Amino acid sequence: MKNTKSMIPTIFKTLHTSTLNELENIYKNWAPDYEHDVIQLAGYVGHLITTRLLLKYFTNNEFEVLDAGCGTGLVGEILHKKGIKNIVGVDFSQQMLDLALKKNVYKSLHLMDLTKKLDFEDDTFDAIVCAGTFTCGHVGPEAFVEMVRITKSGGYISFTVRKQEWEALPYEKTIKDLEEAELWHEIERFTSDYNVQEGISCQLCLYQIAA
Numbered sequence: 001m002k003n004t005k006s007m008i009p010t011i012f013k014t015l016h017t018s019t020l021n022e023l024e025n026i027y028k029n030w031a032p033d034y035e036h037d038v039i040q041l042a043g044y045v046g047h048l049i050t051t052r053l054l055l056k057y058f059t060n061n062e063f064e065v066l067d068a069g070c071g072t073g074l075v076g077e078i079l080h081k082k083g084i085k086n087i088v089g090v091d092f093s094q095q096m097l098d099l100a101l102k103k104n105v106y107k108s109l110h111l112m113d114l115t116k117k118l119d120f121e122d123d124t125f126d127a128i129v130c131a132g133t134f135t136c137g138h139v140g141p142e143a144f145v146e147m148v149r150i151t152k153s154g155g156y157i158s159f160t161v162r163k164q165e166w167e168a169l170p171y172e173k174t175i176k177d178l179e180e181a182e183l184w185h186e187i188e189r190f191t192s193d194y195n196v197q198e199g200i201s202c203q204l205c206l207y208q209i210a211a
């Protein structure tokens with residue numbers, strides 16, 4: 001992926017790391033400026049579109065929602081304002097989690113790597129939101145299997161996949177394999193704005209776990 005004049009240097013760096021350790025170090029230093037940079041400079045809307053899509057279908061405020069790759073808590077803030085109180089967040093950056101904690105919108109926050117087996121029982125959550133985290137150098141389509149495992153039958157997974165990541169990795173195949181295995185099915189999937197000021201789009205997806 002080329003750097004463009006409009007791309008924020010730190011965002012460019014996060015998309016071009018070769019190890020999780022390197023990525024973690026970038027977030028460690030970037031955490032205090034993350035929200036300003038992604039929203040004001042890049043025009044990021046991942047948190048807005050994933051929550052809006054989920055809330056079209058998701059009606060019970062008592063439900064348990066996982067914010068996967070919660071970062072500083074942008075998704076949690078929106079869900080909390082909408083009356084959802086059982087929000088659990090996971091992220092692999094302690095510095096991002098520390099900022100999410102300050103928002104007082106999460107029931108619990110956990111340091112966890114979404115590319116590994118997740119420390120949750122089967123069928124734990126009614127929904128997962130994963131905004132901005134299926135992206136280059138972050139989390140790939142292999143994470144879907146665990147997300148499906150920990151989501152209840154009839155539950156939803158709402159996520160973005162950045163355009164270049166969608167084209168580079170076997171997202172379509174992994175998603176189709178899970179459909180063919182009758183583990184989930186598509187509710188909505190379409191191209192959406194993502195980093196508006198950078199001119200970057202994403203696939204915005206909502207899948208429902210088989211009943």
Ligand SMILES: C[S@@+](CC[C@H](N)C(=O)[O-])C[C@H]1O[C@@H](n2cnc3c(N)ncnc32)[C@H](O)[C@@H]1O
Pocket residue numbers: 020023027046047068069070071072073074075090091092093096112113114115130131132133137138139
């Ligand atoms: C672009 S930010 C999105 C944060 C938040 N969801 C939002 O919408 O603002 C990506 C987040 O994914 C986290 N992340 C990257 N790789 C991860 C991994 N393997 N496991 C868990 N979190 C990861 C980063 O620490 C960062 O907080």
